Amino acid sequence: MTDARSPARLASPGDTATLARMLVDFNAEYDEETPSLEVLESRLGTLLRTDRFWAALAGDPPVAFATVTERDSPYYEGRVGYLEDLYVRPELRGQGIGGDIMRLLLDEARRRALGLVEIGVDEPDVDAMRFYESHGFIHRDPETGDRAFHIYQEF
Amino acid sequence: MTDARSPARLASPGDTATLARMLVDFNAEYDEETPSLEVLESRLGTLLRTDRFWAALAGDPPVAFATVTERDSPYYEGRVGYLEDLYVRPELRGQGIGGDIMRLLLDEARRRALGLVEIGVDEPDVDAMRFYESHGFIHRDPETGDRAFHIYQEF
Numbered sequence: 001m002t003d004a005r006s007p008a009r010l011a012s013p014g015d016t017a018t019l020a021r022m023l024v025d026f027n028a029e030y031d032e033e034t035p036s037l038e039v040l041e042s043r044l045g046t047l048l049r050t051d052r053f054w055a056a057l058a059g060d061p062p063v064a065f066a067t068v069t070e071r072d073s074p075y076y077e078g079r080v081g082y083l084e085d086l087y088v089r090p091e092l093r094g095q096g097i098g099g100d101i102m103r104l105l106l107d108e109a110r111r112r113a114l115g116l117v118e119i120g121v122d123e124p125d126v127d128a129m130r131f132y133e134s135h136g137f138i139h140r141d142p143e144t145g146d147r148a149f150h151i152y153q154e155f
Numbered sequence: 156m157t158d159a160r161s162p163a164r165l166a167s168p169g170d171t172a173t174l175a176r177m178l179v180d181f182n183a184e185y186d187e188e189t190p191s192l193e194v195l196e197s198r199l200g201t202l203l204r205t206d207r208f209w210a211a212l213a214g215d216p217p218v219a220f221a222t223v224t225e226r227d228s229p230y231y232e233g234r235v236g237y238l239e240d241l242y243v244r245p246e247l248r249g250q251g252i253g254g255d256i257m258r259l260l261l262d263e264a265r266r267r268a269l270g271l272v273e274i275g276v277d278e279p280d281v282d283a284m285r286f287y288e289s290h291g292f293i294h295r296d297p298e299t300g301d302r303a304f305h306i307y308q309e310f
Contacts, residue, residue, distance in 0.1 A: 023229065031298075035230065043229045053227055071226035071237060072208055074178065074198045075190065078310075082226060109310060116309050118275075123302045137306045143186075147278045150305040151292045154271050155233075155264060 003060045005097070008104040011055035015062070016045040019055055022065045026087040052079070054108065056101050064088040064097045066105055068117070076115025083119045102135045120150040159214045159247050163259040166210035170217070171200040174210055177220045181242040207234070209263065211256050219243040219252045221260055223272070231270025238274045257290045275305040 011019060020040040027034040034040065047053035047069075058064040066086040070079040083105070088097045109117050119137060121129050133139060140147055166174060175195040182189040189195065202208035202224075213219040221241040225234040238260065243252045264272050274292060276284050288294060295302055 040229055043232075047227055047229060050227070067229065069226045069228055069235075071224040072202055072205070073224055073239060074195055074202060074222065075239075077198075080224075084228060084230075106308075114310055116307055118305060118307045120273075120303045121306055122296075122299075123304060129304070129306070132306055135308075137308045139304060139306050141277075144277075148275045148305040149278060149284070149294060150273060150303040151276055151284070151287055151294050152271055152273045153261075153290075153292045155269055 002063075005095070006058065006060035008056050008058040008064075008097075008100040010104070010108065011048060011057050011065070013045060013048045015055070015057060016041055016048060018057070018062050019044050019048075019065055019067070022062065022087060022089075023067075023085065025089075026065075026085060029090065056104050056108070058088075058097050058101050059092075063092050064101055066101050068105065068109075070112075070114070073115065078113040078115040081109055081112075081114045081117040083117060098131060099135070102131075106135065157214070157216060157218075159218050159250070159252065161213065161215035163211050163213040163219075163252075163255040165259070165263065166203060166212050166220070168200060168203045170210070170212060171196055171203060173212070173217050174199050174203075174220055174222070177217065177242060177244075178222075178240065180244075181220075181240060184245065211259050211263070213243075213252050213256050214247075218247050219256055221256050223260065223264075225267075225269070228270065233268040233270040236264055236267075236269045236272040238272060253286060254290070257286075261290065 020037055023040055024034055024037055052070040055065060055067045064087060067084045068081045069084055070081050073080045119132055129139060175192055178195055179189055179192055207225040210220060210222045219242060222239045223236045224239055225236050228235045274287055284294060
């Protein structure tokens with residue numbers, strides 16, 4: 001039996017292969033290239049054993065996941081988390097599974113005393129933006145009303 | 156004698172007080188709150204002794220600075236750098252000092268084998284966006300043309 005509404009839980013190193021598989025599927029849905037499954041398994045296996053990377057899963061077997069990586073900042077006593085990915089299998093969307101994962105993430109962020117959690121959201125992805133805003137994320141600076149863009153350079 | 160065009164260099168823990176002072180001045184210019192000078196000195200002194208935080212300075216005495224913090228990512232073999240701040244004293248802008256610092260940052264990012272460097276840029280700050288783009292940063296996804304927003308939640 002599968003149970004898509006099994007409660008969200010934090011991932012352990014034993015979830016490495018499952019996470020790698022979902023990460024590949026997630027990027028395939030958006031036509032984004034990823035490292036190979038083998039490389040992802042190796043990296044995720046290493047990262048899940050550090051205290052600067054964590055992940056959440058939902059469903060049994062898992063049908064949704066999220067990953068958070070942490071950096072330091074002079075602006076906060078705690079670390080800053082970056083929500084790298086949040087994914088629910090397409091056929092299971094609209095049932096609150098993403099919300100379950102997000103609540104777990106925010107609880108865990110508080111438990112870890114993070115100062116801030118950041119996300120990069122593609123401009124056309126208005127559903128994602130609405131979802132994140134409904135969970136307390138801020139799109140515009142509360143004082144200036146300005147939005148900020150996420151820009152990057154690969155090496 | 157002061158020399159604003161003294162070559163850009165990486166900061167050492169001995170630069171902690173100078174960096175903290177400039178970080179306060181930078182945020183004051185944009186009416187952003189910061190932790191106190193004492194708290195910043197303590198945090199920067201700690202962070203500059205780690206291998207996940209680094210900074211660059213230019214001028215003698217320094218008149219410009221930048222800070223980079225690093226996180227892990229399953230998408231890259233190397234770490235991901237986040238350019239937290241880049242600042243040139245207002246009366247010395249337009250002389251290429253920011254460009255000197257940026258070239259040093261990108262050289263150091265390559266030396267550290269970072270996979271990616273990210274920046275958050277406020278939407279109205281078109282001069283900053285032009286500057287970053289001139290140094291190779293990408294505002295729109297090369298395949299989709301989409302921009303991405305940087306959103307956040309503080310705790």
